Amino acid sequence: MISKKMVQIGNSWGMVIPKAIIDGLRINPSIDKLEVYLQDNEIRIRKTEENK
Numbered sequence: 001m002i003s004k005k006m007v008q009i010g011n012s013w014g015m016v017i018p019k020a021i022i023d024g025l026r027i028n029p030s031i032d033k034l035e036v037y038l039q040d041n042e043i044r045i046r047k048t049e050e051n052k
Contacts, residue, residue: 002021006013022029025047033048 002018004015006015027034027047033050034045035048036043036045
């Protein structure tokens, strides 16, 4: 588990995703599209089906 703080980006909030997580999920940030959604009081991120 990695503990992260949110940072303000304009009127929004975000966080940096560590490279180890990107690599572990086999995400190519330059080309892959992601889905971000809420489920069971959690924020979940996954590659879209079109990437598979």
